Amino acid sequence: MIYLTYNIIVLIKQILDIDQMKTNSTTGEPITDGVPMRVENLSKNAIEAAVRIKEKYGGKVTGIIFGGEQSSSAMKEAYAIGVDDGIVIKGYSGRNPALTAKVLSEKIKTLQYDMVILGNQSADTYTGLLPGKISSLLGIPLLGNAISIDPEEKEVKVTRVLEDHNVVLKGSYPVIISVSQEINEPRLPAVLQIIKAGKREIKIEKAAVTDASSISVISDRAPKSERKKEIYEDQEKGIPVLTRVIKEAML
Amino acid sequence: MRGIVFSDKTETLVQALTFFRQKMEVDAAVPAENTQPLQEYGAKRLYALQGTGFSDNVSEAILGIIEREKYDFIFIMSTALGREVAGIISDRLGKEIIAEVFDFNLDNSKVRTKRFAWGGKTVTEEESDCRIFTVMPGMTEASRTSEKSEVVQVKLNDSKISLVQSIPKSSSTVDLEHANIIVSVGRGIGKKESIDLVMPFVRAVKGELAGSRPVCLDYQWLSEDRQVGLSGRKVKPKLYIAIGISGQIQHIAGMRGSKTVIAINKDKSAPIFEEADFGIVGDLFQIVPALVKALQQ
Numbered sequence A: 001m002i003y004l005t006y007n008i009i010v011l012i013k014q015i016l017d018i019d020q021m022k023t024n025s026t027t028g029e030p031i032t033d034g035v036p037m038r039v040e041n042l043s044k045n046a047i048e049a050a051v052r053i054k055e056k057y058g059g060k061v062t063g064i065i066f067g068g069e070q071s072s073s074a075m076k077e078a079y080a081i082g083v084d085d086g087i088v089i090k091g092y093s094g095r096n097p098a099l100t101a102k103v104l105s106e107k108i109k110t111l112q113y114d115m116v117i118l119g120n121q122s123a124d125t126y127t128g129l130l131p132g133k134i135s136s137l138l139g140i141p142l143l144g145n146a147i148s149i150d151p152e153e154k155e156v157k158v159t160r161v162l163e164d165h166n167v168v169l170k171g172s173y174p175v176i177i178s179v180s181q182e183i184n185e186p187r188l189p190a191v192l193q194i195i196k197a198g199k200r201e202i203k204i205e206k207a208a209v210t211d212a213s214s215i216s217v218i219s220d221r222a223p224k225s226e227r228k229k230e231i232y233e234d235q236e237k238g239i240p241v242l243t244r245v246i247k248e249a250m251l
Numbered sequence B: 001m002r003g004i005v006f007s008d009k010t011e012t013l014v015q016a017l018t019f020f021r022q023k024m025e026v027d028a029a030v031p032a033e034n035t036q037p038l039q040e041y042g043a044k045r046l047y048a049l050q051g052t053g054f055s056d057n058v059s060e061a062i063l064g065i066i067e068r069e070k071y072d073f074i075f076i077m078s079t080a081l082g083r084e085v086a087g088i089i090s091d092r093l094g095k096e097i098i099a100e101v102f103d104f105n106l107d108n109s110k111v112r113t114k115r116f117a118w119g120g121k122t123v124t125e126e127e128s129d130c131r132i133f134t135v136m137p138g139m140t141e142a143s144r145t146s147e148k149s150e151v152v153q154v155k156l157n158d159s160k161i162s163l164v165q166s167i168p169k170s171s172s173t174v175d176l177e178h179a180n181i182i183v184s185v186g187r188g189i190g191k192k193e194s195i196d197l198v199m200p201f202v203r204a205v206k207g208e209l210a211g212s213r214p215v216c217l218d219y220q221w222l223s224e225d226r227q228v229g230l231s232g233r234k235v236k237p238k239l240y241i242a243i244g245i246s247g248q249i250q251h252i253a254g255m256r257g258s259k260t261v262i263a264i265n266k267d268k269s270a271p272i273f274e275e276a277d278f279g280i281v282g283d284l285f286q287i288v289p290a291l292v293k294a295l296q297q
């Protein structure tokens, strides 16, 4: 039997840790100062998926981050999970998916790969446009929303989740695969791995980008809730009110 | 002004057609098997895409239609396939796109749109010259028109991707969309067995049981067809009772249309209380049985 190994590229996104982000209580505007960055959860699923394929079949995983100042620590996190080589491209400024796709695919074109793996959406904007854009720029088939990946000799089989059913798809290498959250539970790397990862080298590059957008932001505020917000901390008082509201709704 | 709407889901397409036909003349592109129920929603032309559709050949077909018809606007409904198609089409046209809009207005030559940002914590209103958008489900209530669409058959080209197998998800018998009262449980219930503790309450209020994503998807304490939220069902009951649900925006996205909301949560600062009309801060394992008792009196 021929022993197959795979060259896998995993695209890693860093986002502001939105769970820690607050909005201004009077203006409703986001307060982004001092909010740390984190590796987007779906990127962790993508890294885990890539590393599992490598562990099972052999091969190499290259991580790419289009990011900024804190991206080296994100790459070290990726190393600790099992990424072999890391490239950080600095110059990420806005949230323009066309630009991100262009920078990433230009880099990908210089590398050898069988599979490009990335998250299907990200928790900050949910645009979900990157998989399609990159597949278009690279001219390779997109197997999207995967919950399982089975590499074979010439093709890869992927189970794809759709809204009301799942499908099993097949495509010939090279392919781009976007993963859905259910694909795996990303591992928590052992302390030893984290220490080792800290010492590894990261390739730092720089992208020269200009963002020509016609989009101007008119406002960016927390939505105002019109709810009554009658909240009881005293159960004795709350139970009768809730009982009345429920009984009214049952009529 | 003319636009085209693409969706592989009938339910969201009829909402979008209802919304956009009031702003411009619209056509629609859909998988051929979906054309039948769609002809009465105001699409002038209905392009029926024949064959098995994947991101590549569906994008190609739509690009072909766009090239011929020179639409002013392209709207793609946000589904797994739709987002991929939107990525490909916007790249091929070299046009800027705004994703996940839930409101759209024409303002002279400019477009005003709204979408959620920062994981849903804020709403961003933007003005742009954009012509392509992905559109969130639930923009408006769907309604029929008297005019019937002209159906045009379009054959899809072969794809680089092949279909090995289709796996149906067990079709849902849970009718959350029409439920009067929904009792929805979150990770706060702690374990699957706690559902048994909540059931007497569900029966007492004659409600339907639903849950947050962790409960339905990650832990499978409830079936997936009971998940409410952004990636689940969109519900608008008379009364929505959230028990042990923190109220993250992706959950709120599925229940925002509820007439009245009750929340039970032990954390006073849980965001669900911002989205509730009535609420009690406390342990659900005490409050739920107490409510059952009070309701029986």
Ligand SMILES: Cc1cc2nc3c(=O)[nH]c(=O)nc-3n(C[C@H](O)[C@H](O)[C@H](O)COP(=O)(O)OP(=O)(O)OC[C@H]3O[C@@H](n4cnc5c(N)ncnc54)[C@H](O)[C@@H]3O)c2cc1C
Residues within 6 Å of the ligand: A121, A122, A123, A126, B185, B186, B187, B188, B189, B211, B212, B213, B214, B215, B227, B228, B229, B230, B231, B232, B233, B243, B244, B245, B246, B247, B248, B249, B250, B251, B254, B264, B265, B266, B267, B270, B282, B283, B284, B285
């Ligand atoms: C792309 C995307 C799509 C998503 N789609 C959805 C979706 O469709 N639906 C959805 O629900 N989520 C969705 N999510 C996930 C969402 O972000 C939240 O993670 C999820 O809603 C949290 O579920 P929860 O409230 O049950 O759990 P938690 O956030 O863990 O909240 C549990 C709550 O229970 C309370 N609690 C604990 N014990 C008790 C007790 N004894 N008594 C009373 N209260 C108690 C806690 O105070 C806490 O507030 C999505 C996320 C992403 C990124």
